[in-house]
Amino acid sequence: MNPAYTESLNKLIAELGRLPGIGPKTAERLAFHVLKTGAAEAFALAKAIADVKKNIRQCRICFNLSESEVCSICSDTRRNHSIICVVEQSRDVISLEKTGLCKWVYHVLNGHIAPLEGIEPGDLMIEDLVNRVRAGGVEEIVMATNPNLEGDGTALYINSLLRPLNVKLTRLARGLPTGSTIEYASGSILADAISGRAPMD
Known part of the structure; x- marks a missing residue:
């Protein structure tokens, strides 16, 4: 806490500094940007943050982010609901959708199995995926x-x-480099990976 700053400014810097990838200097710069900006813009930012926490939930079918009980992808009748693409995080859905090639629906696991980190299969949405397949109508995962x-x-x-x-x-x-993540792969690499998908042994 910098004694040269007011209590409110120190608190804002501290909260911004808790965000991933934001160091003390960046947090300070962002805080002063908020301070200099107009009240309407600052309050709009605060409202957007509050609305995200208030309105966003998980789709009851695929567990992707949604502002309703069923997300826009699951409720889209133009999608091929017989193909389910399984991803680790909602961010992966966004990356795949940007390619414009995906006409399927999704299932978000909310992580990956990592026993050393204490993440077991029961902590993920794996059982829900199995139940979706057992319910019928699914041809490809x-x-x-x-x-x-x-x-x-x-x-x-x-x-x-x-x-x-x-x-x-x-x-x-x-085509995806080993050790990489879906989220940061380029659109062209993802497009090749989608079109060239192969059966699992």
Whole structure:
């Protein structure tokens, strides 16, 4: 806490500094930007943050972010609901959708299996995925977990659960560099990975 700043300014700097990727200097710069900006713009920012926390929930079907009980993708009748793309996070849905190639629906796991971090299969939305397949109407599961140790392990675990249910299981093509994440892959790499997806062994 800087004694040269007021209590309110110190508090704002401290809160901004808690955001990922924001160091003390950046937090200070952002705080002074808020201080200099007009009241309407500052209050609009505060309202947007409050609205996100108040309005956004998980879709009851796919667990993607939504402002209603069922998200816009799950409620879209133009989508191919017989193909479910499985991703780790909602951010991955956004990245895949930007390619313009995805006409399927999604299932968000909300993480990956990582026993050393205390994340077990029961902590994820895996059972819900199995139940969606068991309910019928699903022809293909596209595994789009990240191409790293945790993502591959999660995909293999889900594969072992779904294989007895006679559903086609595919994985995004390995155009994605090993150890990378879906979120930060370029659109062209994701497009190649989507079009070149292959059956899981």
